[in-house]
Amino acid sequence: MKQTLWPLTRFTSLVLTAVFMSTLSAQPRVIETATHRFVEAQDGVWLGTGSGSVYTMSNVMVLVGKNDTLVVDSHVTPTAARALLDALPALTDKPIRYLVNSHYHFDHAHGNQAFPVGVEIIGHEYTRQKLNGEAGDVLEENTFRSFSDPVALTVANLERLAAAETNLDRRSRLLERLKVQREYLAAIAEVRPTPPHITLTNKMTLFQSIDGGNREIQLLHFGRAHTGGDVVIFLPQEKVAFTGDMMLPGLPYMGDGHVDEWPDSLEGLKSLEFDYWLPGHGPIMESKEPIVKLQDFLRDLWLKTGRFYREGVSWGEAALQIDMTNHRANFPQIGEAGVDPRAVRRMYQLLDQRR
Ligand SMILES: [Zn+2]
Known part of the structure; x- marks a missing residue:
């Protein structure tokens, strides 16, 4: 089965790559450092991924303006963040003014402490509550x-x-x-969760000076999804969105998610006009089609989990039995029946809260 499917999958991804390269700016600039690979999706809009020589775990977005730089997400540890800070001079000599956290998860925010004093960290109000300990100790969760x-x-x-x-x-x-x-x-061992100093609840707009004007940077919260405080970074002029983990090329982690509300929040993302979206993990994406596929998956998962819950099946047993193989065409990582028990445990918590 695998052997007959493999060449087809491989072929599809090659075709997609070709289509993608043809519509991204003719020849996007790529800068590689010892620890990072940066691709310029639009002028001054960079997506950074780790090269593997340091454990970074997540993507970053770097917006280079005339006077300053804005960074989105800080990687998984202070060490990874320092590697990012060391790599940035390959892109620009402008100092970092803002660091935005797409959400509170460790792989996106545990590098916060390594950013220089004076850099303003911006995130959702919920992200602050998670990282300052008000809403539990993230290191123990x-x-x-x-x-x-x-x-x-x-x-x-x-x-x-x-x-x-x-x-x-x-x-x-x-x-x-x-x-x-x-x-x-x-x-x-070095991680000390470091919260944002500036928070938003629904929307914040920043204007970054660039040659010939300003770059509008919208920070948007469309509702609870991957966490209670996901922020999408949207550039209306460049038509680029950084989605964090609210939207990934494959299935995102759901252990802190609001699977019931997530599809509606994705509706907000879908309403934006963008040509590219930069996910918290994985390559630069174009099509909005994966958003619909994830919405379908989440709605179906919530429905199926609810059935097991009402039948009194334990979350551990339900995780083995929930069958999402009908979504395999959209998410090739789905093998047999069964889903991530952390997702099911979380959905059971949400269902308990509704009682
Ligand atoms: Zn996450």
Whole structure:
């Protein structure tokens, strides 16, 4: 089954890449540093991804103006954020004025503390409450722990694999991954959640000086979705949106989500006029079609989970049984029946609250 599907999938992605490259500005500028790869979607609008030499985990957007720079998201640790700060001079000599957090999750906001004093951090009111401890300790929550606790095990596994590997090439690749994961493990210990100093609830607009005028930067909250405080960064003139994890090329993590409200919030995103969207993870995207596909998935998931809940099935058992394979054509990562138990546990919490 896999073998017959693979060439088709591969072909599709090649075609998509070709279409994409033809409509993105003729030859987008790409700047690579030791730790990052930056693609210029529009003049002064950069999407940054990690090169793998440092564990960054998420994308960043960098908006370069005439006098200053605005950065969206700060990566997963202070170490990763410092690598970003070291890489930025390859793009611009303008100082950073603002850092915007698309949401509070560790992989987007745990680099906040590494930004220089004087940089204003902007985020949703909810993001502030999560990062200043008002709404619980993010370092003790399931989301952070479920991703971070296994890192020590990953390091141990890589050590074992590298020691047993006799092929020199494969061994050096394992050692490189081991180095990155060891540094990541050490970096986690340094994290001190650092909240935004400036907050918004629904909308904030910034104007950044650029050659010949201003760049309008809209920070928009369309309602609860991936978290209680997702912010979309929208540039109406450049027609670009940075979606954070509210909208990804594949299925986003739902462990802190509001699956019931998420499709409506996506309606707000869909209403914007943009040519590209830059997700919190993954490549630059164009089509709005994936938004509809995610809305369909979320509505269906909420419905199916609700049925198990009302039948009195435990969340753990429901996670094994919920069958979303009817969405496999839209989300190839779906294998057999069963969904992320963290998503189901979260939906059960929301359903409990409604009682
Ligand atoms: Zn997230």
